[in-house]
Amino acid sequence: MKVTQHIKNANGNTQFSFEILPPLKGQHIQSIFDNIDPLMEFKPPFIDVTYHREEYTFKDAGNGLLKKHIVKKRPGTVGICAAIQNKYGVDAIPHILCGGFTKEDTENFLIDLDFLGIDNVMALRGDAVKTETYFKPEKEGHAYANELVSQIYELNNGVYLDDELQNCSKTNFCIGVGAYPEKHMEAPSLDSDIHFLKKKIKSGAEYIVTQMFFDNDKYFKFVEKCRSEGITVPIIPGLKPIATKKQLNAIPHRFHVDLPEDLIIEIVKCKDNSQVRQVGIEWCINQSKALQKAGIPVLHYYSMGKSDNIKLVAAALF
Numbered sequence: 001m002k003v004t005q006h007i008k009n010a011n012g013n014t015q016f017s018f019e020i021l022p023p024l025k026g027q028h029i030q031s032i033f034d035n036i037d038p039l040m041e042f043k044p045p046f047i048d049v050t051y052h053r054e055e056y057t058f059k060d061a062g063n064g065l066l067k068k069h070i071v072k073k074r075p076g077t078v079g080i081c082a083a084i085q086n087k088y089g090v091d092a093i094p095h096i097l098c099g100g101f102t103k104e105d106t107e108n109f110l111i112d113l114d115f116l117g118i119d120n121v122m123a124l125r126g127d128a129v130k131t132e133t134y135f136k137p138e139k140e141g142h143a144y145a146n147e148l149v150s151q152i153y154e155l156n157n158g159v160y161l162d163d164e165l166q167n168c169s170k171t172n173f174c175i176g177v178g179a180y181p182e183k184h185m186e187a188p189s190l191d192s193d194i195h196f197l198k199k200k201i202k203s204g205a206e207y208i209v210t211q212m213f214f215d216n217d218k219y220f221k222f223v224e225k226c227r228s229e230g231i232t233v234p235i236i237p238g239l240k241p242i243a244t245k246k247q248l249n250a251i252p253h254r255f256h257v258d259l260p261e262d263l264i265i266e267i268v269k270c271k272d273n274s275q276v277r278q279v280g281i282e283w284c285i286n287q288s289k290a291l292q293k294a295g296i297p298v299l300h301y302y303s304m305g306k307s308d309n310i311k312l313v314a315a316a317l318f
């Protein structure tokens with residue numbers, strides 16, 4: 001079922017959803033199930049599965065030179081989605097990127113998803129390859145997420161890349177896109193970022209999921225700004241309980257978000273990570289309760305491979 005339909009069916013009640021990432025290559029899929037199992041009691045209508053593009057590694061070639069290898073460290077997005085739908089009967093939402101995909105790759109990826117009965121996709125640009133500074137699209141690929149959204153929308157209308165194909169089957173994907181209450185790191189301003197967010201909606205996206213944030217005011221102001229710009233689709237907040245002291249620096253660095261002063265002070269006071277984890281859970285519960293009170297249709301949690309603290313947050317709300 002489409003995310004938009006799940007939201008309608010909930011009749012104003014706030015629903016719980018979460019995102020998982022594929023395990024590192026070589027690990028068993030059971031590690032995914034072990035993370036999902038404890039969260040199933042909160043009845044997620046959908047579970048997102050991230051996509052991880054290729055990385056470059058350099059290995060000693062034995063002749064004094066380094067040999068470049070292109071590897072995907074976390075493959076398996078589509079297989080995991082299929083496994084989730086089979087095992088739990090819950091909608092799985094694969095993330096799909098512009099990065100590393102030609103338009104032909106994208107079309108074939110979408111055909112697989114359609115054949116598997118997947119009804120939603122999260123369309124993202126992706127970041128630059130880790131060893132590069134700027135995002136570079138594939139020669140025959142998309143430079144921005146709005147172009148990817150357009151391709152999915154076209155396929156939903158039976159328009160494939162090969163214009164000689166006739167009477168083609170139409171896909172029926174509900175398209176989600178990402179957004180940044182604290183602005184995307186490359187955007188010159190929040191207004192500019194919202195301008196391009198609107199472009200993604202005009203291209204056919206039907207809902208938005210935000211980057212994680214730790215100050216609800218930033219989310220509420222962002223939603224207000226989006227509404228005043230004419231963006232009317234659901235804006236699902238992304239949340240993450242902080243779990244380690246290291247994340248105090250790692251989260252702002254990696255996700256380009258601010259941590260509120262009160263949260264920083266509480267974490268700095270902690271003697272060890274078990275205390276930090278507790279502070280993170282309590283902060284996230286408070287954020288979640290305020291969002292639930294405001295009637296937000298879905299709260300979306302970033303599990304980043306660990307579900308134990310998400311379970312404690314969910315238990316306080318759902």
Ligand SMILES: Cc1cc2nc3c(=O)[nH]c(=O)nc-3n(C[C@H](O)[C@H](O)[C@H](O)COP(=O)(O)OP(=O)(O)OC[C@H]3O[C@@H](n4cnc5c(N)ncnc54)[C@H](O)[C@@H]3O)c2cc1C
Nearest residue numbers: 050051095124125126144145178184186187193196209211
């Ligand atoms: C909910 C969510 C889930 C994510 N999941 C994944 C994942 O699974 N895998 C992964 O690798 N990454 C993931 N990301 C990270 C994401 O790929 C990066 O943040 C990436 O840098 C931007 O992706 P985007 O789709 O928001 O890009 P875009 O919407 O394309 O925007 C990228 C930048 O370009 C600007 N821009 C947009 N359109 C245009 C245009 N037409 N012309 C000029 N400028 C434009 C924007 O303002 C922004 O600064 C996720 C992010 C979010 C919020």
